[in-house]
Amino acid sequence: MISLESLNRALQHWLQSTLGDPWAYLVMCVLVGLAAITLFAVLGLALVYMERKVAALMQIRMGPNRVGPKGIFQTSADTLKLVMKEGLTPDGADKFLFNFAPFLVMIAAMLVLAPIAFARNFQIWDLNIGVLYVAAVSSIAVIGILMAGWSSNNKYSLLGAMRSAAQIVSYELSAGLAILSIVVLAGSLRISDIIASQADGWWIIKGHVPALIAFVIFLIAVTAETNRAPFDLAEAESELTAGFHTEYSGMKFALFFLAEYINIFIGCAIGATLFFGGWMPFHIGHWEAFNRVMDYIPSSLWFLGKTLFLIFLIMWFRWTFPRLRVDQLLNLEWKYLLPISMINLLFITLMAILGWHL
């Protein structure tokens, strides 16, 4: 059976035998970088299209339906438009920071891609502190956002950046606690170990109600960290024009836009890995026959399906809930999510110690 794993192995083997050690590594690195960029581009196009269609259907509209069949080339056409537009730099802006910020946000998004397992044994870097790495590196994007807001020399941008930073910093806590609860259950920070621990059932099922609570909190935190409605105060268009990227145009704007969708994808991929077993097919305890049937579906499809499902959930939130006010936002985090997730974590720890989970 052809799988991403065997393709990867074959490629690596071929490179090793033809080029020898250091060069093979170098070529591999370049290939991985290219693959990541391609993935980003495809993801950007597909997710924006998906978002627009989902939004339209939820608002009883049709969505893009002119460019290509059912409008599937709409996002490509939009990208083409953005590429051809002039990337303006405002006069009063800090030129270097202004032009660097979108790339920083993009780089942060790219770095987080490293430990994500896309399929069975198909991972860029299976480091032993994978989850911690994700939690740490994903916050680098805040610096990019603050940079963009500050260097634009625009009050809307600055306000948006400040809000965004406050939001990401505070929701990082509950996201971290939700991630931690699964780490407690799985007993490892390594992504592959966490996935392997779900071979006889996903944590959302094995972990009972506490895992469900952790999942809901994680989903809320991811929505907040990606600055999406109902937590889109950072770019609240009715108050702040477009928040931190008010002054950006052309390709630099497109990078911010792309980074938002990449971050959603990564957040949802982490969520799928932690709570739904990543590429692990749906297994029930020791029903060997059932499990074997499930194994026939390729692991990459499982991963993609779960991630897309979570992305759909987040889009569902966006097009249903109204935006929160700043005080409500911080209330929600500090008065509700944080205490609940702390108690939940204690509970899960107890569960893990006593072995109550399946």
Add this chain to the structure above:
Amino acid sequence: MFLTDYIKTVYGTLGSLLKGMRLTGYYFTHKKEIITQQYPEVRPVLAERFKGEVVMPHNENNEHRCTGCTACELACPNGTIKIVTKTEVNAEGKKKKAIDTFVYRLELCTMCNLCVQACPSDAIIMANNFEHSVYDRRQFTKVLNLPGSKIMEGVE
């Protein structure tokens, strides 16, 4: 007490959020709810009261009901209408004021219907047509009375 209130808030919030999601989820799965009209392919169904432009109906003998009284011109809040009158001599040799050109400048009109209400002889009405785009704005200046038209018998 605090704890029960707290739990009640969380519970109530989750409940109302789920309610909202149920509605949007229903819309998402039921394509028949879509209210978008596929405009150029499917002609829109407009209500009769829809106000698209001011027109002056003519009958089959190329006759209209406008007496040239300029009540509509005076009623219009933004100078959309310009009535040019002429004096006509009728069959009995009596001199009478009549309309020469009824100039209507579509680009100024707000479709407020005041002119139609002001007209004492119901000479103008609002039409349903809404496709007004032209390549040259001069085309917006229209003459509503058709060439060679005259006033209907019995309209004073």
